[in-house]
Amino acid sequence: MNIDLFAQLTISGIVLGSFYALLGVSFGLIYQTSKIFHLANAIPFAAAGYGAVWSASTLHFPLWASLVFGLAVALVFGLLILILGYFPLINRNATLLSLFLVSLGLTIAFPNLLQIVFGTQNLPLQTFGADGELGSAFDNKIFTLGFMTITLIDVLKVVVAWLVVLAVVLFVNRTRSGRSITALRTNPTMAAAVGINSRRVYILVFGIGSVIAGLGGLFVTAEFVASPSMALQWTLIGFIAVFFGGIGSLTGTALGGLILGLLSQWSGLFLGVQFAPVVVFAALFIILLVRPQGLFGKAAV
Amino acid sequence: MQRKFMGRKALAVGVVFGLSGLLAACSSGTTSSETSAAPAATEAAASAAPAATEAAASEAPAAAGTCINDVFGAGGPEAGQGVTIPAGMLLAVTGQGSFFGDVMSKGALLAADQIREAGGMDYQITIGDHQSGDVPTAITETKRLISQDGIEVLQTSYGAPSEAIIPIFQEAGVLTFNGGGSSPAQLNQDLLYMNRMVYAEDPAPGALAWIHQTYPDATKLALIGTMENGVGTFKETAPAAWKALTGGEIVAAEQHDVGATDFKALAAKIKAANPDAIMTFSFGDDLGYQVKALREAGITVPIMMDEFTSQAAKIGGSAYDGVNFGVDFYSTANPNPWNQCFVAAYQAKYGEDPEYYGSNYYEQVFIVWELVKRVIAAGGDPNDAAQLQEALLADPTFKSVYGGDASTVGMVALDKVDHSISKPMGVFEVQGGVPTLITEIHKIKNGDDPMTALGPVQ
Numbered sequence: 001m002n003i004d005l006f007a008q009l010t011i012s013g014i015v016l017g018s019f020y021a022l023l024g025v026s027f028g029l030i031y032q033t034s035k036i037f038h039l040a041n042a043i044p045f046a047a048a049g050y051g052a053v054w055s056a057s058t059l060h061f062p063l064w065a066s067l068v069f070g071l072a073v074a075l076v077f078g079l080l081i082l083i084l085g086y087f088p089l090i091n092r093n094a095t096l097l098s099l100f101l102v103s104l105g106l107t108i109a110f111p112n113l114l115q116i117v118f119g120t121q122n123l124p125l126q127t128f129g130a131d132g133e134l135g136s137a138f139d140n141k142i143f144t145l146g147f148m149t150i151t152l153i154d155v156l157k158v159v160v161a162w163l164v165v166l167a168v169v170l171f172v173n174r175t176r177s178g179r180s181i182t183a184l185r186t187n188p189t190m191a192a193a194v195g196i197n198s199r200r201v202y203i204l205v206f207g208i209g210s211v212i213a214g215l216g217g218l219f220v221t222a223e224f225v226a227s228p229s230m231a232l233q234w235t236l237i238g239f240i241a242v243f244f245g246g247i248g249s250l251t252g253t254a255l256g257g258l259i260l261g262l263l264s265q266w267s268g269l270f271l272g273v274q275f276a277p278v279v280v281f282a283a284l285f286i287i288l289l290v291r292p293q294g295l296f297g298k299a300a301v
Numbered sequence: 302m303q304r305k306f307m308g309r310k311a312l313a314v315g316v317v318f319g320l321s322g323l324l325a326a327c328s329s330g331t332t333s334s335e336t337s338a339a340p341a342a343t344e345a346a347a348s349a350a351p352a353a354t355e356a357a358a359s360e361a362p363a364a365a366g367t368c369i370n371d372v373f374g375a376g377g378p379e380a381g382q383g384v385t386i387p388a389g390m391l392l393a394v395t396g397q398g399s400f401f402g403d404v405m406s407k408g409a410l411l412a413a414d415q416i417r418e419a420g421g422m423d424y425q426i427t428i429g430d431h432q433s434g435d436v437p438t439a440i441t442e443t444k445r446l447i448s449q450d451g452i453e454v455l456q457t458s459y460g461a462p463s464e465a466i467i468p469i470f471q472e473a474g475v476l477t478f479n480g481g482g483s484s485p486a487q488l489n490q491d492l493l494y495m496n497r498m499v500y501a502e503d504p505a506p507g508a509l510a511w512i513h514q515t516y517p518d519a520t521k522l523a524l525i526g527t528m529e530n531g532v533g534t535f536k537e538t539a540p541a542a543w544k545a546l547t548g549g550e551i552v553a554a555e556q557h558d559v560g561a562t563d564f565k566a567l568a569a570k571i572k573a574a575n576p577d578a579i580m581t582f583s584f585g586d587d588l589g590y591q592v593k594a595l596r597e598a599g600i601t602v603p604i605m606m607d608e609f610t611s612q613a614a615k616i617g618g619s620a621y622d623g624v625n626f627g628v629d630f631y632s633t634a635n636p637n638p639w640n641q642c643f644v645a646a647y648q649a650k651y652g653e654d655p656e657y658y659g660s661n662y663y664e665q666v667f668i669v670w671e672l673v674k675r676v677i678a679a680g681g682d683p684n685d686a687a688q689l690q691e692a693l694l695a696d697p698t699f700k701s702v703y704g705g706d707a708s709t710v711g712m713v714a715l716d717k718v719d720h721s722i723s724k725p726m727g728v729f730e731v732q733g734g735v736p737t738l739i740t741e742i743h744k745i746k747n748g749d750d751p752m753t754a755l756g757p758v759q
Contacts, residue, residue: 005573008598012565112395120400122586122615136618142597147572149599224562224590224616229397233562268566274528274557276566 001269004147009265015154017261018161019216021254023234024241025165026212028253029172031242033185033205037100039107040081041213041238042231044074048214049221049230050114053123056137060128063137070221071214078210081106082202111228122225138222153223160219164212165254171208172250181205185248213238244284246297256295259283368642369419372700372710373670376420381673384683385423388454388669389446389475390662391462396433397560398459398585400612401481401658405458407651408659412666415646422673422683424666427452431462434529434559439466447473453686456665458658460484460500460530467493476686478668480661485533488719492690496668496713496722497661498629498744501531501582501607504726506542507742507754508605508627511728512578513546514755516603519577520549525567525591527559531582531607539580542751552576561587564594572598580605589616596620605728611656614734621731627742629703629724631657637705660702664713668699725757 023045030038051073056066085102127137141152172178183191184201192198213235220230237260245256260280267279287295376382390409392402406428413424427450429442439462446452447469455475457463460482467490470477476492483495485502498504512519522543526535540551553574555567568591571579579602583591588606593616595604606626614621633644633654643663647655655663673683675692682688697715704711704725714723726743729736741757 002573005569008569008572009566012569016563016565115395115399120403122400122589122612124615124618140597142599144599149597151597224593227397227586228399233560264563265566268570272556273561273564273567273570277558 006266006269008148009268010262011148011150013262013265014258015150015157015261016265017258018158019219019234020237020241020257020261021165022157022161022212022257023216023238024245024253024257025168025250026209026216027235027238028242028245028250029168029181029205029212030209031239032248032250033181034086034202035096036086036103037096037239038081038103038206038209039100039235039239040085040103040110041078041209042107042235043081043110044078044210045213045217045220045231045235046110046114046226046228047077048074048217049125049226050118050123052218052221053125053226054118056125056127057123057134063125063127066125066127066137067218067222070218071211074210074214074217075207078206078213079203082206086202087199107232111232114228118228120228122227123221124225125221140223151223153219157219160215162254164215165250168208168212169250169254177201177204240280240284243294244287246294248293248298249296252294252296259295368638368645369415372639372642373419373421373667379674379677380420381416381422381670381677381683382420383423384673384677385425386454386669386673386684387425387427387450387452388456388666389427389429389443389450389452391429391431391439391442391446391455391457391466393433393458394428394430396435398433400610401458401585402428402430402433404656404659405456405481405662407647408655408661408663409456409666411643411647411650412663414650416666416670421670424669431459434459434462436462436465439463440469443469447475453684454478454669454689456480456662458482460487463487463493474686476669476672476689478665480665481658482530483721484530488721490720492686494668494693494715494720494722496665496715496724498724498726499721500584501526501534502538503721503744504607504627504629504742505534505539505580505582506745506749506751507726508607508625508728509539509542509546509580510751510755511625511627511740511742512580512603512605513752516578519603520547521552521575521577522547522549523553523555523571523574523576523579524551525555525557525571525579525581525583527583527587528556529559530584535582539582546751549577557583557587557591559585559587562590564591565598567591568594568598568600571595572600576602578603578605580607582607584608585610586613586616589613589621592617592624593620609657609729609731609736611734614731621734624731625728625739626731626736627726627728628657629726630729630736630738631655631660631703632738635702635705635711636707637702637709637711638707639700639710640702640705643702664699664701668693671699 027041048070052066052070055061055069061069086099089099125137126134129135143150172181180196180201183196184198216234241257241260242253244260246252263283264276264280267276390406392405393399394402409426413426417423427446429446431439431442443466452475455470455477457477457479458481463479463482464486471492478494478496480496483497483499487493487495524535524539553571555570557567604624606624608628609626644655672689672692676683676688694717697717698712701711701713727738727741730739742754745754
């Protein structure tokens with residue numbers, strides 16, 4: 001085995017896996033609490049990217065402000081989906097399948113909406129410099145150690161992802177609002193009996209989940225571009241991380257994402273890179289077969 | 302309670318595998334993930350996008366027909382005035398390749414406007430959406446265009462969908478052009494003509510010869526390709542040409558799914574193979590992600606691509622500086638009078654420069670116009686695709702926005718036998734997102750010395 005190659009793939013796997021963990025926690029928090037297959041989590045992901053690009057190029061926001069604006073846009077879109085899309089259906093006792101279909105429809109429509117509003121062009125994140133000209137917003141430095149390389153944005157991805165995972169896990173386990181989330185997740189009937197307002201909890205988890213998805217969108221936009229179809233591929237990986245790592249466990253979801261990232265990169269040691277998705281799905285299949293609750297999930301009693 | 306739990310669990314497992322399938326389709330790129338799941342929704346979106354384009358077209362009138370008349374002669378009944386040609390376009394309206402569908406439709410719609418204003422045929426375009434390369438959708442859309450819209454001419458795009466619909470348009474007798482995903486499997490097909498050089502196959506020998514000439518010490522080549530277009534070049538033509546040129550070897554040959562965005566593992570494997578040069582047959586946005594990953598992996602050797610789009614260049618950013626590509630590249634700066642007429646009209650109508658794909662689909666409409674004029678002159682029926690094809694085969698040379706000079710319109714020729722095209726090709730270098738021609742190259746026959754592909758056609 002080529003040790004250099006293994007080391008580089010491990011670094012790439014950690015970067016990719018950390019990003020999967022971030023997206024997994026975003027979806028996992030929403031799914032575990034509401035049981036809604038919120039495929040439309042792709043919308044705040046893309047909305048954040050477009051919000052950042054638009055505010056930087058049109059409102060002349062500096063980089064930090066455009067990123068904050070992007071997150072705000074993600075939050076707004078996430079809550080709008082909940083309030084205008086899901087709540088009316090929940091009021092009518094709609095099934096989970098109905099909610100999923102709404103989510104799917106929104107996910108399909110949104111890229112087309114972006115295409116109509118912003119065009120089909122890829123939009124890089126550019127800010128106005130001191131010379132008044134639009135230029136690259138982010139200097140993605142490359143760090144080299146022998147054979148191995150890693151970029152600044154990769155380092156940021158890893159650090160931000162695990163800080164967010166830690167913050168969400170602590171929030172859910174250590175705060176009063178977080179315990180409401182746990183109560184609603186584990187026993188909705190009892191939670192309602194003790195006065196927990198499920199709608200408020202939904203708003204809370206959709207808000208947090210949307211902002212985290214927005215963070216993902218900002219990373220992709222800063223590293224590459226914003227484009228109408230930028231979100232779905234990443235969002236789906238987040239879903240898979242949830243079921244791979246473990247339903248009911250945010251920590252498990254995050255670790256599941258990390259393992260998925262490592263597996264997809266390590267597969268390059270033995271197979272062509274085009275087989276990485278096959279390896280990921282094979283691993284998912286085996287895990288669901290052997291441990292339906294996921295790698296780190298708790299079996300239902 | 303247990304039953305309810307089991308039901309929920311079954312739903313969860315079902316949905317997660319459904320989503321997994323969606324992701325597989327997404328990453329394969331041959332199916333547009335966001336559209337394949339709900340055709341009805343995308344139909345609406347697909348029809349909305351062309352409608353928006355049509356609206357934009359009516360807001361900003363195309364340039365007057367005068368410069369078109371200067372190039373193509375006067376309008377009138379002999380020029381097809383009064384003749385309506387129902388035409389279809391099979392494009393990537395939605396999905397990852399929607400940029401391509403957008404610029405292709407813009408080129409064709411502009412051509413239709415210009416021809417109408419110049420007193421020529423009324424070319425009525427209906428757009429179908431293959432959702433960025435989804436074959437089953439392409440088949441359905443082609444059948445719809447033929448049976449419901451009664452098209453007589455089809456402008457198709459992408460490789461796999463165009464190959465799949467060949468029996469359909471041949472049976473219906475629809476004259477078809479492909480200016481996007483040309484491929485060897487589309488050669489020698491009745492009623493099908495490609496006005497783009499065959500992807501990868503035609504420019505590869507010249508591009509490799511240029512690498513050999515510029516970097517004579519390079520003997521170790523890494524190849525990158527997809528599993529869709531240019532596979533034959535990736536596996537056979539390029540390795541054979543490199544061997545003939547340098548006596549060297551292919552030290553890495555990596556394929557990836559179309560639509561991939563993560564090339565870190567691929568870049569690491571290429572780097573580990575320590576090549577002297579890289580040639581990639583990837584296309585679309587994939588190239589931007591790929592070149593960025595290669596450079597970020599610390600690979601500094603020359604990279605030769607087989608396509609350039611401004612879209613991919615935006616993704617690649619500064620990583621694109623210094624990369625080369627060999628292709629029949631379109632240039633807005635070409636002083637050819639028709640090209641300048643085209644560029645001015647395109648800018649006036651859409652507020653942006655035309656590019657490679659838009660120009661190919663623009664030219665296709667003018668080829669049809671020329672055929673219509675010939676059939677009318679011969680006293681035939683311009684709505685008969687067989688007669689249009691007969692006119693094409695009688696004289697397969699056409700005016701072009703490629704080639705030419707300040708006083709002469711360029712000319713291109715379709716091959717009467719295999720229905721491919723011969724166009725000026727070149728090796729270009731990218732700096733600051735802008736390509737510059739380095740040298741001309743041309744198509745050679747199988748078995749010819751690849752070095753003879755350097756330079757213009759003799």
